[in-house]
Amino acid sequence: MPTALAPRDYSLTGPENRRAGERGLADAEWYTCLIPRSRLKELMQRRDGPAIRDTLLWFALLIITGTLGCLTWGTWWTILPFTVYGVLYGSCSDSRWHESLHRTAFKTVWMNDALYELASFMVLRESVPWRWSHTRHHTDTIIVGRDPEIAVPRPPDLLGLALSFFSLKSGPREFHRMTLHSFGRLTPGEATYIPEIERPKVYRNARIYLAIYLAVIATGVATRSFLPLMLVGFPSFYGAWLLLVFGLTQHAGLAEDVLDHRLNCRTVYMNPVLRYLYWEMNYHVEHHMFPLVPYHALGHLHQELKADMPKPYDGLWAAYREIIPTLLRQTKDPAYHVQRLLPASARALGSTPQPAS
Protein backbone atom coordinates (compact mmCIF):
# COMPACT_ATOMS: atom_id res chain seq x y z
CA MET A 1 0.00 0.00 0.00
CA PRO A 2 1.17 3.58 -0.60
CA THR A 3 2.76 5.36 2.31
CA ALA A 4 4.18 8.82 2.74
CA LEU A 5 7.63 7.33 2.21
CA ALA A 6 6.89 5.03 -0.69
CA PRO A 7 4.92 6.53 -3.56
CA ARG A 8 3.49 3.98 -5.97
CA ASP A 9 4.82 3.26 -9.45
CA TYR A 10 2.15 4.38 -11.93
CA SER A 11 3.96 3.07 -15.01
CA LEU A 12 2.36 0.25 -16.97
CA THR A 13 5.55 -1.78 -17.05
CA GLY A 14 6.51 -1.69 -13.37
CA PRO A 15 5.74 -3.95 -10.38
CA GLU A 16 2.28 -2.42 -9.87
CA ASN A 17 1.19 -3.88 -13.20
CA ARG A 18 1.92 -7.42 -12.04
CA ARG A 19 0.48 -6.68 -8.62
CA ALA A 20 -2.81 -5.50 -10.11
CA GLY A 21 -3.08 -8.79 -11.96
CA GLU A 22 -2.33 -10.80 -8.84
CA ARG A 23 -4.99 -8.90 -6.89
CA GLY A 24 -7.64 -9.57 -9.54
CA LEU A 25 -7.88 -5.90 -10.46
CA ALA A 26 -6.84 -6.23 -14.11
CA ASP A 27 -9.59 -6.73 -16.70
CA ALA A 28 -11.97 -7.40 -13.81
CA GLU A 29 -15.73 -7.43 -13.39
CA TRP A 30 -17.11 -4.09 -12.16
CA TYR A 31 -20.15 -3.14 -10.15
CA THR A 32 -23.17 -2.36 -12.30
CA CYS A 33 -26.34 -0.67 -11.11
CA LEU A 34 -29.54 -2.48 -11.98
CA ILE A 35 -31.56 -1.02 -14.82
CA PRO A 36 -34.22 -2.82 -16.86
CA ARG A 37 -32.81 -3.99 -20.18
CA SER A 38 -35.69 -2.38 -22.08
CA ARG A 39 -34.96 1.03 -20.53
CA LEU A 40 -31.22 0.71 -21.09
CA LYS A 41 -31.92 -0.18 -24.70
CA GLU A 42 -33.98 3.00 -25.07
CA LEU A 43 -31.17 5.08 -23.61
CA MET A 44 -28.54 3.47 -25.85
CA GLN A 45 -30.38 4.47 -29.03
CA ARG A 46 -28.21 6.52 -31.35
CA ARG A 47 -29.28 9.75 -33.03
CA ASP A 48 -27.52 12.05 -35.45
CA GLY A 49 -29.63 15.13 -34.72
CA PRO A 50 -28.24 16.33 -31.36
CA ALA A 51 -24.61 15.91 -32.31
CA ILE A 52 -25.07 17.53 -35.75
CA ARG A 53 -26.74 20.50 -34.08
CA ASP A 54 -24.08 20.76 -31.37
CA THR A 55 -21.19 20.30 -33.80
CA LEU A 56 -22.46 22.89 -36.28
CA LEU A 57 -22.87 25.34 -33.40
CA TRP A 58 -19.31 24.54 -32.26
CA PHE A 59 -17.93 25.11 -35.77
CA ALA A 60 -19.91 28.35 -36.08
CA LEU A 61 -18.56 29.64 -32.76
CA LEU A 62 -15.01 28.71 -33.79
CA ILE A 63 -15.38 30.53 -37.12
CA ILE A 64 -16.94 33.64 -35.53
CA THR A 65 -14.41 33.96 -32.71
CA GLY A 66 -11.50 33.04 -34.99
CA THR A 67 -12.57 35.67 -37.53
CA LEU A 68 -12.95 38.29 -34.79
CA GLY A 69 -9.50 37.33 -33.55
CA CYS A 70 -8.04 37.88 -37.02
CA LEU A 71 -9.88 41.19 -37.48
CA THR A 72 -8.65 42.54 -34.15
CA TRP A 73 -5.14 41.10 -34.48
CA GLY A 74 -2.53 43.65 -33.51
CA THR A 75 -4.80 45.29 -30.92
CA TRP A 76 -5.48 44.43 -27.28
CA TRP A 77 -9.06 43.63 -28.28
CA THR A 78 -7.82 40.42 -29.86
CA ILE A 79 -7.46 38.89 -26.39
CA LEU A 80 -11.23 38.61 -26.02
CA PRO A 81 -12.10 36.60 -29.13
CA PHE A 82 -8.98 34.47 -28.86
CA THR A 83 -9.77 33.64 -25.23
CA VAL A 84 -13.10 32.21 -26.35
CA TYR A 85 -11.65 30.64 -29.50
CA GLY A 86 -8.94 28.98 -27.43
CA VAL A 87 -11.43 27.39 -25.06
CA LEU A 88 -13.61 26.19 -27.93
CA TYR A 89 -10.54 24.77 -29.67
CA GLY A 90 -8.38 23.50 -26.84
CA SER A 91 -10.97 22.50 -24.22
CA CYS A 92 -14.25 21.69 -26.01
CA SER A 93 -12.33 19.44 -28.38
CA ASP A 94 -11.68 17.17 -25.38
CA SER A 95 -15.31 16.20 -24.88
CA ARG A 96 -15.90 15.95 -28.67
CA TRP A 97 -12.82 13.75 -28.87
CA HIS A 98 -14.15 11.62 -26.05
CA GLU A 99 -17.70 11.12 -27.27
CA SER A 100 -16.71 10.40 -30.86
CA LEU A 101 -14.03 7.98 -29.64
CA HIS A 102 -16.84 5.95 -28.11
CA ARG A 103 -18.76 6.35 -31.40
CA THR A 104 -21.85 7.34 -29.45
CA ALA A 105 -22.08 10.99 -30.48
CA PHE A 106 -23.68 10.25 -33.86
CA LYS A 107 -25.67 7.33 -35.17
CA THR A 108 -23.70 7.51 -38.42
CA VAL A 109 -20.32 5.87 -37.92
CA TRP A 110 -18.29 8.01 -40.34
CA MET A 111 -19.46 11.17 -38.61
CA ASN A 112 -18.07 9.86 -35.32
CA ASP A 113 -14.79 8.92 -36.97
CA ALA A 114 -14.44 12.26 -38.79
CA LEU A 115 -15.11 14.25 -35.62
CA TYR A 116 -12.73 11.99 -33.72
CA GLU A 117 -9.84 12.66 -36.10
CA LEU A 118 -10.46 16.42 -36.07
CA ALA A 119 -10.90 16.66 -32.29
CA SER A 120 -7.85 14.43 -31.68
CA PHE A 121 -5.70 16.89 -33.59
CA MET A 122 -7.21 19.88 -31.82
CA VAL A 123 -6.81 18.46 -28.32
CA LEU A 124 -3.28 17.31 -29.14
CA ARG A 125 -3.89 13.59 -28.75
CA GLU A 126 -2.86 11.24 -31.50
CA SER A 127 -6.00 9.43 -32.53
CA VAL A 128 -4.81 5.81 -32.59
CA PRO A 129 -2.68 5.65 -29.40
CA TRP A 130 -5.28 7.56 -27.46
CA ARG A 131 -8.09 5.30 -28.64
CA TRP A 132 -6.22 2.36 -27.14
CA SER A 133 -5.21 4.32 -24.07
CA HIS A 134 -8.82 5.23 -23.41
CA THR A 135 -9.92 1.66 -24.03
CA ARG A 136 -7.55 0.58 -21.28
CA HIS A 137 -8.84 3.42 -19.07
CA HIS A 138 -12.32 1.91 -19.34
CA THR A 139 -11.06 -1.62 -18.70
CA ASP A 140 -9.02 -0.71 -15.63
CA THR A 141 -10.28 2.67 -14.42
CA ILE A 142 -7.82 4.14 -11.89
CA ILE A 143 -6.13 0.79 -11.33
CA VAL A 144 -2.50 1.64 -10.61
CA GLY A 145 -0.10 -0.02 -13.05
CA ARG A 146 -2.90 -0.60 -15.58
CA ASP A 147 -4.67 2.69 -16.32
CA PRO A 148 -2.58 5.01 -18.54
CA GLU A 149 -4.95 7.94 -17.92
CA ILE A 150 -4.61 8.53 -14.19
CA ALA A 151 -4.53 12.33 -14.24
CA VAL A 152 -3.28 12.86 -10.69
CA PRO A 153 -0.90 10.16 -9.47
CA ARG A 154 -0.13 10.35 -5.76
CA PRO A 155 1.51 12.28 -4.31
CA PRO A 156 0.13 15.00 -6.60
CA ASP A 157 2.61 17.01 -8.64
CA LEU A 158 1.13 20.45 -7.92
CA LEU A 159 3.55 22.28 -10.20
CA GLY A 160 2.77 19.84 -12.98
CA LEU A 161 -0.94 20.40 -12.41
CA ALA A 162 -0.47 24.17 -12.58
CA LEU A 163 1.45 23.78 -15.84
CA SER A 164 -1.33 21.56 -17.19
CA PHE A 165 -3.75 24.48 -17.22
CA PHE A 166 -1.90 25.46 -20.38
CA SER A 167 -0.83 21.96 -21.44
CA LEU A 168 2.76 22.81 -20.60
CA LYS A 169 3.32 19.35 -19.14
CA SER A 170 1.26 17.15 -21.45
CA GLY A 171 1.89 19.20 -24.61
CA PRO A 172 5.68 18.70 -24.80
CA ARG A 173 5.15 15.04 -23.88
CA GLU A 174 2.69 14.63 -26.75
CA PHE A 175 5.08 16.25 -29.23
CA HIS A 176 7.87 14.00 -27.97
CA ARG A 177 5.69 10.92 -28.49
CA MET A 178 4.51 12.20 -31.87
CA THR A 179 8.11 12.53 -32.99
CA LEU A 180 8.93 9.08 -31.61
CA HIS A 181 5.94 7.60 -33.46
CA SER A 182 6.91 9.36 -36.68
CA PHE A 183 10.16 7.35 -36.54
CA GLY A 184 8.18 4.13 -36.19
CA ARG A 185 8.55 3.59 -32.46
CA LEU A 186 6.27 3.39 -29.40
CA THR A 187 6.96 4.00 -25.73
CA PRO A 188 7.27 0.82 -23.59
CA GLY A 189 3.94 1.64 -21.90
CA GLU A 190 2.13 2.10 -25.23
CA ALA A 191 3.48 -1.23 -26.40
CA THR A 192 1.44 -2.90 -23.63
CA TYR A 193 -1.92 -1.76 -25.01
CA ILE A 194 -1.56 -0.92 -28.73
CA PRO A 195 -1.84 -4.10 -30.82
CA GLU A 196 0.66 -4.77 -33.60
CA ILE A 197 -2.02 -4.44 -36.27
CA GLU A 198 -2.70 -0.82 -35.26
CA ARG A 199 0.90 0.37 -35.09
CA PRO A 200 1.38 1.34 -38.76
CA LYS A 201 -1.59 3.70 -38.36
CA VAL A 202 0.10 5.26 -35.32
CA TYR A 203 3.26 6.00 -37.30
CA ARG A 204 1.37 7.30 -40.36
CA ASN A 205 -0.85 9.63 -38.34
CA ALA A 206 2.10 11.02 -36.36
CA ARG A 207 3.76 12.00 -39.64
CA ILE A 208 0.53 13.67 -40.81
CA TYR A 209 0.19 15.63 -37.55
CA LEU A 210 3.80 16.80 -37.69
CA ALA A 211 3.43 17.76 -41.35
CA ILE A 212 0.41 19.92 -40.48
CA TYR A 213 2.26 21.63 -37.62
CA LEU A 214 5.29 22.25 -39.84
CA ALA A 215 3.00 23.70 -42.53
CA VAL A 216 1.44 26.08 -40.00
CA ILE A 217 4.86 27.15 -38.72
CA ALA A 218 6.07 27.65 -42.30
CA THR A 219 3.03 29.82 -43.00
CA GLY A 220 3.81 31.89 -39.92
CA VAL A 221 7.43 32.31 -41.00
CA ALA A 222 6.43 33.19 -44.56
CA THR A 223 3.90 35.78 -43.40
CA ARG A 224 6.10 36.93 -40.50
CA SER A 225 3.11 36.57 -38.21
CA PHE A 226 2.17 34.50 -35.16
CA LEU A 227 -1.45 34.58 -36.28
CA PRO A 228 -1.47 31.18 -38.07
CA LEU A 229 -0.26 29.52 -34.85
CA MET A 230 -2.90 31.38 -32.83
CA LEU A 231 -5.50 29.69 -35.04
CA VAL A 232 -3.97 26.20 -35.30
CA GLY A 233 -1.69 24.56 -32.78
CA PHE A 234 -1.23 27.14 -30.08
CA PRO A 235 -4.90 27.04 -28.93
CA SER A 236 -4.20 23.49 -27.71
CA PHE A 237 -2.11 25.23 -25.07
CA TYR A 238 -3.63 28.61 -24.29
CA GLY A 239 -7.17 27.24 -24.46
CA ALA A 240 -6.65 24.07 -22.41
CA TRP A 241 -7.47 25.44 -18.98
CA LEU A 242 -11.18 24.57 -19.01
CA LEU A 243 -10.34 21.03 -20.09
CA LEU A 244 -8.39 20.64 -16.86
CA VAL A 245 -11.09 22.31 -14.76
CA PHE A 246 -13.62 19.82 -16.12
CA GLY A 247 -11.27 16.86 -16.31
CA LEU A 248 -10.00 16.94 -12.75
CA THR A 249 -13.53 16.48 -11.45
CA GLN A 250 -13.71 13.04 -13.09
CA HIS A 251 -11.44 11.08 -10.76
CA ALA A 252 -8.99 13.33 -8.85
CA GLY A 253 -8.65 12.51 -5.16
CA LEU A 254 -10.93 9.47 -5.32
CA ALA A 255 -10.08 5.85 -4.57
CA GLU A 256 -7.56 3.81 -6.52
CA ASP A 257 -7.81 0.07 -7.10
CA VAL A 258 -11.55 -0.34 -6.59
CA LEU A 259 -13.91 -2.17 -8.95
CA ASP A 260 -16.81 0.25 -8.52
CA HIS A 261 -17.08 3.40 -10.62
CA ARG A 262 -19.21 5.01 -7.92
CA LEU A 263 -16.09 5.12 -5.76
CA ASN A 264 -13.59 6.43 -8.31
CA CYS A 265 -15.68 8.74 -10.53
CA ARG A 266 -17.66 11.90 -9.83
CA THR A 267 -21.00 13.01 -11.17
CA VAL A 268 -21.19 16.80 -10.94
CA TYR A 269 -24.31 18.81 -11.70
CA MET A 270 -23.63 21.63 -14.16
CA ASN A 271 -25.64 24.33 -15.88
CA PRO A 272 -26.69 23.92 -19.54
CA VAL A 273 -23.86 26.06 -20.92
CA LEU A 274 -21.18 24.04 -19.14
CA ARG A 275 -22.93 20.81 -20.10
CA TYR A 276 -22.83 21.93 -23.75
CA LEU A 277 -19.12 22.75 -23.53
CA TYR A 278 -18.45 19.44 -21.75
CA TRP A 279 -20.96 17.35 -23.70
CA GLU A 280 -22.54 15.97 -20.52
CA MET A 281 -19.37 14.26 -19.31
CA ASN A 282 -20.23 15.67 -15.89
CA TYR A 283 -22.32 12.47 -15.58
CA HIS A 284 -19.08 10.59 -15.30
CA VAL A 285 -20.09 7.69 -13.07
CA GLU A 286 -22.94 6.93 -15.44
CA HIS A 287 -20.67 7.16 -18.47
CA HIS A 288 -18.14 4.72 -17.03
CA MET A 289 -20.79 2.27 -15.94
CA PHE A 290 -22.67 2.31 -19.27
CA PRO A 291 -20.33 3.70 -21.96
CA LEU A 292 -22.77 2.83 -24.76
CA VAL A 293 -25.22 5.51 -23.66
CA PRO A 294 -24.78 8.68 -25.80
CA TYR A 295 -23.99 11.99 -24.14
CA HIS A 296 -27.46 13.37 -24.82
CA ALA A 297 -29.06 10.53 -22.82
CA LEU A 298 -26.74 10.59 -19.80
CA GLY A 299 -29.02 12.92 -17.86
CA HIS A 300 -31.86 10.42 -18.26
CA LEU A 301 -29.55 7.57 -17.29
CA HIS A 302 -28.61 9.51 -14.18
CA GLN A 303 -32.27 9.69 -13.17
CA GLU A 304 -32.55 5.91 -13.54
CA LEU A 305 -29.46 5.15 -11.46
CA LYS A 306 -29.22 7.90 -8.88
CA ALA A 307 -30.91 5.93 -6.10
CA ASP A 308 -27.99 3.50 -6.25
CA MET A 309 -25.34 6.21 -6.52
CA PRO A 310 -23.47 8.39 -4.02
CA LYS A 311 -24.83 11.92 -3.77
CA PRO A 312 -23.79 13.93 -6.86
CA TYR A 313 -21.87 17.18 -6.42
CA ASP A 314 -23.95 20.33 -6.71
CA GLY A 315 -21.54 22.06 -9.05
CA LEU A 316 -17.89 22.67 -9.89
CA TRP A 317 -17.44 24.66 -6.69
CA ALA A 318 -18.73 21.78 -4.59
CA ALA A 319 -16.40 19.38 -6.38
CA TYR A 320 -13.35 21.61 -5.96
CA ARG A 321 -14.10 22.20 -2.30
CA GLU A 322 -13.33 18.51 -1.98
CA ILE A 323 -10.64 18.10 -4.64
CA ILE A 324 -8.28 20.93 -3.62
CA PRO A 325 -7.92 20.02 0.08
CA THR A 326 -7.66 16.34 -0.86
CA LEU A 327 -4.80 16.91 -3.31
CA LEU A 328 -3.02 19.17 -0.84
CA ARG A 329 -3.28 16.50 1.84
CA GLN A 330 -2.12 13.80 -0.59
CA THR A 331 1.14 15.66 -1.12
CA LYS A 332 2.01 14.62 2.45
CA ASP A 333 -0.17 11.53 2.78
CA PRO A 334 -0.44 9.74 -0.59
CA ALA A 335 -2.62 7.00 0.87
CA TYR A 336 -5.37 9.47 1.73
CA HIS A 337 -8.37 9.65 -0.62
CA VAL A 338 -12.01 10.65 -0.64
CA GLN A 339 -14.31 7.84 0.41
CA ARG A 340 -17.63 8.14 -1.36
CA LEU A 341 -20.67 7.17 0.68
CA LEU A 342 -22.70 4.47 -1.05
CA PRO A 343 -26.44 4.13 -0.49
CA ALA A 344 -27.62 1.26 1.67
CA SER A 345 -29.11 -0.41 -1.41
CA ALA A 346 -25.68 -1.12 -2.90
CA ARG A 347 -25.22 -4.73 -3.92
CA ALA A 348 -22.05 -6.74 -3.54
CA LEU A 349 -19.40 -6.40 -6.20
CA GLY A 350 -19.87 -8.79 -9.09
CA SER A 351 -23.58 -9.34 -8.48
CA THR A 352 -24.58 -8.20 -11.93
CA PRO A 353 -28.01 -9.03 -13.37
CA GLN A 354 -28.28 -12.74 -14.08
CA PRO A 355 -28.49 -14.02 -17.65
CA ALA A 356 -31.09 -16.36 -19.10
CA SER A 357 -29.59 -19.82 -19.41
Added chain:
Amino acid sequence: MWIDAVNAADIAREDVLRFDLGERTFALYRTQDDRYFATDGLCTHAKVHLAGGFVLDQVIECPKHNGRFNFTTGQAMGAPACVNLKTYPTKVEAGRLWVNIA
Protein backbone atom coordinates in the same frame (compact mmCIF):
# COMPACT_ATOMS: atom_id res chain seq x y z
CA MET B 1 -24.37 -30.56 -32.41
CA TRP B 2 -27.71 -28.75 -32.27
CA ILE B 3 -28.71 -27.35 -28.88
CA ASP B 4 -32.21 -26.28 -27.86
CA ALA B 5 -31.27 -22.85 -26.47
CA VAL B 6 -34.19 -20.55 -25.62
CA ASN B 7 -37.69 -19.54 -26.56
CA ALA B 8 -37.22 -17.51 -29.72
CA ALA B 9 -39.68 -14.95 -28.43
CA ASP B 10 -37.51 -14.37 -25.34
CA ILE B 11 -35.16 -12.33 -27.48
CA ALA B 12 -36.59 -8.89 -28.21
CA ARG B 13 -36.46 -7.58 -31.76
CA GLU B 14 -33.12 -5.91 -32.54
CA ASP B 15 -31.63 -7.22 -29.33
CA VAL B 16 -29.30 -9.83 -27.88
CA LEU B 17 -29.54 -12.45 -25.14
CA ARG B 18 -26.84 -14.32 -23.25
CA PHE B 19 -26.96 -18.12 -23.29
CA ASP B 20 -24.62 -20.20 -21.14
CA LEU B 21 -23.94 -23.89 -21.66
CA GLY B 22 -21.49 -25.40 -19.20
CA GLU B 23 -18.26 -23.45 -19.49
CA ARG B 24 -19.28 -21.91 -22.80
CA THR B 25 -21.20 -18.71 -23.31
CA PHE B 26 -23.00 -17.48 -26.41
CA ALA B 27 -24.78 -14.37 -27.61
CA LEU B 28 -28.09 -14.91 -29.41
CA TYR B 29 -29.47 -12.20 -31.67
CA ARG B 30 -32.82 -11.38 -33.21
CA THR B 31 -33.02 -8.82 -35.99
CA GLN B 32 -35.83 -6.39 -36.62
CA ASP B 33 -37.20 -8.74 -39.30
CA ASP B 34 -37.11 -11.82 -37.02
CA ARG B 35 -33.94 -13.48 -38.25
CA TYR B 36 -31.85 -15.21 -35.59
CA PHE B 37 -28.07 -15.45 -35.23
CA ALA B 38 -25.59 -16.76 -32.68
CA THR B 39 -21.98 -15.89 -31.89
CA ASP B 40 -19.50 -16.53 -29.14
CA GLY B 41 -20.67 -14.65 -26.07
CA LEU B 42 -17.48 -12.80 -25.22
CA CYS B 43 -15.96 -9.91 -27.11
CA THR B 44 -12.72 -10.91 -28.84
CA HIS B 45 -11.01 -7.78 -27.56
CA ALA B 46 -11.70 -8.24 -23.84
CA LYS B 47 -13.57 -10.79 -21.78
CA VAL B 48 -16.86 -8.90 -21.81
CA HIS B 49 -20.29 -10.42 -22.40
CA LEU B 50 -21.70 -9.01 -25.61
CA ALA B 51 -25.22 -9.59 -24.30
CA GLY B 52 -24.93 -6.35 -22.34
CA GLY B 53 -24.27 -4.50 -25.58
CA PHE B 54 -26.27 -2.59 -28.12
CA VAL B 55 -27.76 -4.03 -31.32
CA LEU B 56 -28.25 -1.72 -34.28
CA ASP B 57 -29.26 -3.37 -37.54
CA GLN B 58 -26.77 -6.26 -37.92
CA VAL B 59 -24.14 -4.83 -35.59
CA ILE B 60 -23.49 -5.68 -31.94
CA GLU B 61 -21.52 -3.15 -29.94
CA CYS B 62 -19.57 -4.37 -26.90
CA PRO B 63 -20.84 -2.74 -23.69
CA LYS B 64 -17.38 -2.03 -22.27
CA HIS B 65 -15.28 -0.59 -25.08
CA ASN B 66 -17.75 -0.09 -27.93
CA GLY B 67 -16.02 -2.67 -30.15
CA ARG B 68 -18.35 -3.45 -33.06
CA PHE B 69 -19.06 -6.72 -34.86
CA ASN B 70 -21.39 -7.74 -37.66
CA PHE B 71 -23.11 -10.58 -35.83
CA THR B 72 -24.39 -12.18 -39.05
CA THR B 73 -20.81 -12.81 -40.23
CA GLY B 74 -18.77 -12.28 -37.07
CA GLN B 75 -16.67 -9.62 -38.79
CA ALA B 76 -14.87 -7.18 -36.47
CA MET B 77 -15.59 -3.65 -37.66
CA GLY B 78 -12.63 -1.70 -36.33
CA ALA B 79 -10.64 -0.85 -33.21
CA PRO B 80 -10.76 -1.95 -30.51
CA ALA B 81 -12.40 -5.01 -32.09
CA CYS B 82 -9.72 -6.46 -34.38
CA VAL B 83 -10.43 -10.22 -34.25
CA ASN B 84 -13.60 -11.67 -35.79
CA LEU B 85 -16.27 -13.38 -33.68
CA LYS B 86 -17.07 -17.03 -34.20
CA THR B 87 -20.61 -17.51 -35.48
CA TYR B 88 -22.93 -20.52 -35.19
CA PRO B 89 -25.84 -21.72 -37.35
CA THR B 90 -29.32 -21.25 -35.87
CA LYS B 91 -32.82 -22.48 -36.61
CA VAL B 92 -36.23 -21.91 -35.09
CA GLU B 93 -38.51 -24.93 -34.57
CA ALA B 94 -41.83 -24.83 -32.75
CA GLY B 95 -40.94 -21.46 -31.26
CA ARG B 96 -37.60 -22.64 -29.89
CA LEU B 97 -34.24 -21.28 -31.03
CA TRP B 98 -31.68 -23.99 -31.75
CA VAL B 99 -27.96 -23.34 -32.08
CA ASN B 100 -25.45 -25.64 -33.72
CA ILE B 101 -22.46 -25.25 -31.42
CA ALA B 102 -20.23 -27.82 -33.14
